[in-house]
Amino acid sequence: MKELELKYGCNPNQKPASIYMKDGSELPLKILSGRPGYINFMDALNSWQLVKEMKEATGLPSAASFKHVSPAGAAVGYELTETERKIYFVRDSLKPSPIACAYIRARGTDRLSSYGDFAALSDVCDATVAEYLRAEVSDGIIAPGYTEDALAILRQKKNGNYNVIQIDPDYEPDPQECRDIFGITFEQGHNNFKINEDLLTNIVTANKDLPKAAKIDMIVSLITLKYTQSNSVCYVKNGQAIGVGAGQQSRIHCTRLAGQKADNWWMRQNPKVLALPFRKEVKRAERDNAIDVYISDEYDDVLRDGEWQKVFTEKPEVLTREEKKEWIAKQSGLTVGSDAFFPFGDNVERARKSGVSYIAEPGGSIRDDNVIETADKYNIVMCFTGMRLFHH
Numbered sequence: 001m002k003e004l005e006l007k008y009g010c011n012p013n014q015k016p017a018s019i020y021m022k023d024g025s026e027l028p029l030k031i032l033s034g035r036p037g038y039i040n041f042m043d044a045l046n047s048w049q050l051v052k053e054m055k056e057a058t059g060l061p062s063a064a065s066f067k068h069v070s071p072a073g074a075a076v077g078y079e080l081t082e083t084e085r086k087i088y089f090v091r092d093s094l095k096p097s098p099i100a101c102a103y104i105r106a107r108g109t110d111r112l113s114s115y116g117d118f119a120a121l122s123d124v125c126d127a128t129v130a131e132y133l134r135a136e137v138s139d140g141i142i143a144p145g146y147t148e149d150a151l152a153i154l155r156q157k158k159n160g161n162y163n164v165i166q167i168d169p170d171y172e173p174d175p176q177e178c179r180d181i182f183g184i185t186f187e188q189g190h191n192n193f194k195i196n197e198d199l200l201t202n203i204v205t206a207n208k209d210l211p212k213a214a215k216i217d218m219i220v221s222l223i224t225l226k227y228t229q230s231n232s233v234c235y236v237k238n239g240q241a242i243g244v245g246a247g248q249q250s251r252i253h254c255t256r257l258a259g260q261k262a263d264n265w266w267m268r269q270n271p272k273v274l275a276l277p278f279r280k281e282v283k284r285a286e287r288d289n290a291i292d293v294y295i296s297d298e299y300d301d302v303l304r305d306g307e308w309q310k311v312f313t314e315k316p317e318v319l320t321r322e323e324k325k326e327w328i329a330k331q332s333g334l335t336v337g338s339d340a341f342f343p344f345g346d347n348v349e350r351a352r353k354s355g356v357s358y359i360a361e362p363g364g365s366i367r368d369d370n371v372i373e374t375a376d377k378y379n380i381v382m383c384f385t386g387m388r389l390f391h392h
Contacts, residue, residue: 001027009038022178028171029142033155034163036140040118042069044142047120048167050074050227055122057196057219060239062122063102064224065114070232070246072117073109074224076216076239077102084108087268089284090132100128105240107136110261111288118142118163125150133157137285144169193387195222200360204368205375205382210358213238214335214381218360221337222389228339230390233347235262235354236335242266243354251338255347258336259354266331266354267295267324277313286311295319331355339389341365345374352378362388 003020004027017038021027036044047066054062054076061077077098080090088108090096096104099121107114119133121143130153133141140163141154154164178187197215199222217236224234228246233254235243242265245258267273268291276294278287290311293302299318302308308315336351338361348371351359359375363384375382 001030003027004031006038006041007035014038022174028168030166032146032151032164032166034140034158034161036163036165039068040140040163043067043118044120044140044165044167046227047071047118048142050223051120051122052169053195053226054220054223057194057223058216058239060216061099061102063099063106064120065103065107065109065117066120067113067117070229071106071224071227071241071244072113073106073244074220074241075102075105075109076220078105078239080104083269083274086274089135089287094128094131096128096132097126099123099126100132103129104132109240109242109244109265112292114138115285115288125154127153130154135284139163140165142167191226191391193226193389195219195226199385199387200383202363202384202386203381204363204372204384205380207376207379207381210381210383214333214358217335218337218358218383221335222360222385225337225339225391226389227391230339230392232339232391233258234337235259235351235356236337237262237333242334251340251343252346252350254338255336255342255350259350262334262354263328263331264292264295266328267319270295270319270323270327272317272319272323276316279311279313282311295324297321328354333357335360337361339391341368341388342371343367345370347371348374348378348380348382352380356380359383360385362386 003018006017008015009017019041043066047064050064051062058076064074065072080101088104115137117138119141124145125143126147127149130150142165154162173190175190177190178185200215200218216239220239221234221236224241225232231248231251231254233245234241235258243258243262245254248254290302332355334356335358336356341362341364343365359382
């Protein structure tokens with residue numbers, strides 16, 4: 001297949017639309033089910049690069065959940081804890097493979113944002129991935145291959161219209177890339193910069209204790225940022241991006257947005273949240289929405305009379321601001337990455353409130369001394385990578 005005609009571009013009025021190779025060669029992908037659209041392919045190809053690089057850098061199966069050309073989440077395939085199985089709605093009978101664990105964790109980062117996502121896998125998609133996806137609202141998946149069982153399950157999804165793309169894992173893009181904006185062509189070298197442990201040697205803080213697990217978390221954060229719309233900041237714990245702040249004009253807004261998402265991820269594990277008495281007929285997406293409102297300052301929207309009865313068998317207790325603050329204070333050992341330097345120490349202050357112990361950022365601000373001083377105040381380990389990771 002050398003060219004694929006699409007229904008339309010970003011919007012229905014943007015026609016004609018297609019994907020093809022500039023040199024006239026075959027596309028490095030196959031459509032096994034569905035009819036992916038313009039934005040689907042943008043999500044698929046960006047997310048594939050992310051998971052391929054993450055697998056190469058960590059040696060671990062990797063997955064991403066993409067939405068509107070940025071990752072809602074990304075993760076490596078560590079085994080799920082019992083709490084994670086519960087908050088990610090993994091049924092007891094499912095025994096997920098490492099690549100399935102990676103995707104379940106990636107999707108679990110921000111389940112509201114992952115609603116209608118495009119999934120990406122570094123490894124062959126097996127039946128346990130497909131079984132989990134069967135019950136989730138998702139637009140499609142890209143992977144280097146599919147088992148027969150997995151493909152049979154995925155082809156039943158959305159009445160046979162679920163988008164399944166197989167990518168050639170050996171495909172390498174042209175070193176120069178082009179795009180048109182307002183009829184003007186831009187050209188640049190493809191971002192082939194490799195992110196690995198060699199990037200983490202310049203530790204600029206007094207505390208220089210950087211364990212192996214934290215290095216993996218730094219790599220996960222930086223590779224995630226490489227494919228996130230800038231400005232962007234990413235919080236990671238145990239190989240899982242638990243908060244991604246994308247596309248903000250202010251760095252502190254990125255840090256706050258990503259930090260709030262990391263706090264929400266942690267709040268889902270609060271005993272009161274785990275014990276919410278949902279009605280059996282309430283679907284996953286409705287549960288996610290109810291949880292999001294319950295842990296927010298707008299909790300009355302789901303707890304007032306006439307509303308709580310729609311989702312709960314009995315009225316839950318309010319999760320007070322003091323209880324939330326106390327619970328979030330228990331969070332620790334997080335890593336935060338930034339795609340460009342922190343211009344002020346306020347970013348470190350905000351990250352610390354979500355339990356950040358490790359920071360990876362390029363450095364290069366005229367206020368680096370203030371940023372380092374702030375990190376030292378909280379005994380945080382901080383690496384200057386020297387490499388900006390803007391993505392637009």
